[in-house]
Amino acid sequence: MEEERELTFSDILRIFKRRKWTFLIIFLLTIFLTAFYLFFVATPTYEAKQVIEYKSSSSQPSVSLGSMSSAANLLGISQPSDSGLTTEIERMKADWVLANVVKELNLVEKANENKGLIATLRGTEVTERDLIDSLKEGINIQNVQDTNMIEISYQSSDPTMAASVVSLVYSYYTDYAENLYFEDSQSYLNQVETLFEDVSQQYDQINKEVLDFQTKNKLLASSSTSSQTFDSLISYYSETYMNILKLDADKNQLEIRKQAIENNIFKLSPETKEFILTNTEKDTPVKDIKSKLVSDRIELETLKLNSPSSPKIGALEAEITVLENELENNLEAIFSNDLNFLASIDMGTFNEYTGIITQLQLFDVTKQVYENMLQVIDDEISKSSPILYEYFLLKQQQTILQARYNTLLSALEQERMKASLYDNKFKVITSAYIPENPVSPNTTLTLAIGGVLAIFLGILGVFVKEANDKTVKDLYEFESLFGVPDIILDDSNDAEKIVNYVYKKDFKKFGLLFLGNFSVAQNLSQRIYNILNTVKPNKTEYFTSKENEDYKEKFEKFEKFKNTNEAFIMFDNFNNGDYILYRDDLEKIIIFIEEKTTNLEDIKEIFKKEKDPTVVYVKK
Incomplete structure (x- = not known):
């Protein structure tokens, strides 16, 4: 008798047929709750957007000190830099910007x-800082992929608030930027103006000195070849x-890059260097x-475990020792020179680094040549004439101050022009507008998810209820678990089949054991008795088991049952003490299984006690 079996597709269909109302109730309830939440509980969220285009740089001229590296190096001034797109996005979330938004909207x-x-x-008070942080998290500012466009968006339950x-x-x-x-521009101008004022005074002074020297030494009219x-x-x-x-400025830039490479690679710990060296994609010794x-160590440990006497163990240990020494020597050779290490892990950076060193050396050579030429000129003039040499020194200072003067003057003019032509870095493509339709909840999507969830919960509910229902669900389940019943009653009033079965078998004494509803048992037993009494008037006695019956009456009834030629007794419970008392005097025990009422565990229990009972299956 099979107690457990795998569900087939037909079994699942029968389960759903039996539990269709369970499925429908759960499904419709879930759909109702989803719709109720969607239309009566959920707060609609609106999203306002504004699209702006980054113009890369301001439209004003950009030529100034920053583009003249030699002058910048000479004067020690840094020009305001043009910030990038990422910086501007972060500025849009600056506290000053968001604080003003909080204040204006109260x-x-x-x-x-x-x-x-x-x-x-709790008495909690919301502060301006709280709202600034909330806005900072809620505002979404992102660059549209592969474009210079920026999209600013914000979600709120109030569409007007979102747009505002x-x-x-x-x-x-825009005010903040x-x-x-x-x-920045004013700070830069202040620096340049201070320097310009100082250089201008020096330039005026040297011009006066040159002119005085020319007048004094009668050099104004000189037009000779020597002049x-x-x-x-x-x-x-x-x-x-x-x-x-200019060479010094360029050299400074190269030195910065050289130092960055050295800090990032050369100053690593030996352990980190070894890790990088052995984990780089590049094949190295x-x-x-x-x-x-x-590989050898794994093989050695495996041999020691499985074949401890293998002669190969000694050979592997010797090979491992050699490899360890070779590894140590290779690491020492590489780590002894930073360039060897760099070449081993990153040939591109190695080429860049060696190129920088070469260029720095060339700069030094070139600078030395320039300085020597200056010295040659200085010596040449000093030999020709003391007066001309003194004049040369004045002209030298005049030329240098003139270069500084012109550079600073150009820087002032360019920066003032930029300030006068200042333009916003962004152009509005799509202005913010009050959204008409909410972005969430998404009605279609939410209903679709609710529908899927309703189906899932309906299926789950069906199987949970099926698993918790320990009664006989239908005839198919009973037959699959316990076999085909001897008699099948279409309803609980169909007593004729039982009478026909008893009459045909000519049972004189038999018992009716009901594993189900007591009222059904009483009704069916009474109908059986009525029919038998009609067939054999006053020949068949009908006994009913009573759980709380007096012992004297109980045994008197039992003796009467034993001395009666034809009789049957109805038991409503197989654990009833009367069932044990009468069982050995019964020719046959007829077990009634009531659909959707009788517990499967009771059926298994009675089948263990009764070897050959007559099984009657009562449909509902």
Whole structure:
């Protein structure tokens, strides 16, 4: 008798047929709750957007000190830099911007007036800092992929509030960016103007000194070839001097890059260097040796475990020792020189680094040549004439100050022009507008999810109820578990089949054991008795088991049953003491299984006690 079996597709269909109302109730209830939440509970969220285009740089001229590396190096001034797109996005979330948005929309007052119950009970007060942090998290500012477009968006249950926040964030950002620009520009102008004033005074002074020297030494009218040569030497000296300044600026940039490479790679610990060296994608002797070492050690440990007497163990140990020494020597050779290490892990950076070193050395050579040429000119003039040499020194200072003067004057003019032509870095493509339709909850999607969830919960409910129902569900289940019943009754009133079965078998004494509803048992037993009494008037006695019957009456009834030729007794419970008392005197026990009422465990229990009962299956 099979107690457990795998569910087939037909079994599942029968389960759903039996539990169709369970499935439908859960399904419809879930759909109802989803719709109720969607239309009566969920707060609609609206999203306002504004699209702006980044113009890469301001439209004003950008030529100034920053583009003249030699002059910048000479004067020690850094020009305001043009910030990038990422920086501008972060500036849009600056505290100053968001604080002004909070103030203009009176968000602090509104938040404290509409506090939740828990916040009210706790006495929590919403502060401006809280709202700034909330806005910072809620505002979404992102770059549209592969474009210079930026999308500013904000979600709120109030569509007007959402549009206002987006619009005000951009508006206050433009004020903030403009203020920052003019602060930086003014700071830069102050530095340049201070230097320009000082250089201008020096330049005026040297011009006066040169003019006085020319007048005093009668050099104004000189137009000789020697004078022209002198002027060309002065010009060459000035050009060479400016080249030296430019070389120093370029050298500084290369030194910065060289130092960055050295800090990132050369100053690593030996353990980190070894890790990088052995884990780089590039094949190296060290990597190969370590790979071989790992393989040999695994093989050695495996041999020691499985074949401890194998002669190969000694050979492997010797090979491992050699490999360890070779690895140590290779690491020492590489780590002894930083360039060897760099070449081993990153040939591109190695080439860049060696190129920088070569260029720095060339710069030193070039600078030395320039400085020697300046010295040659200096010596040449000093030998020719003490007066001309003194004049040369004055002209030299005049040329240098003139270069500084012109540079600073150009820087002032360019920066003032930029300030006068200042333009916002962004152009509005799509202005913020009040959204008409909420972005969440998504009605279609939520209903679809609710439908899927309803189906899932309906199926789950069906199987949970089926699993918790321990009664006989239908005839198919009973037959699959216990076999085909002897008699099948279409309803509980169909007593004729039982009577026909008893009459045909000619049972004189038999028992009716009902594993089901007591009222059904009484009704069916009474009908059986009535029919038998009709067939055999006053020949068949009908006995009923009573659980709480007096012992004297109980045994008197039992003796009467034994001495009666034809009789039957009805038991409503197989654990009834009367069932044990009468069982041995019964020719047959007829067990009634009531559909959707009888417990499966009771059926299994009675089948263990009764070897050959007559099984009657009562449908509902």
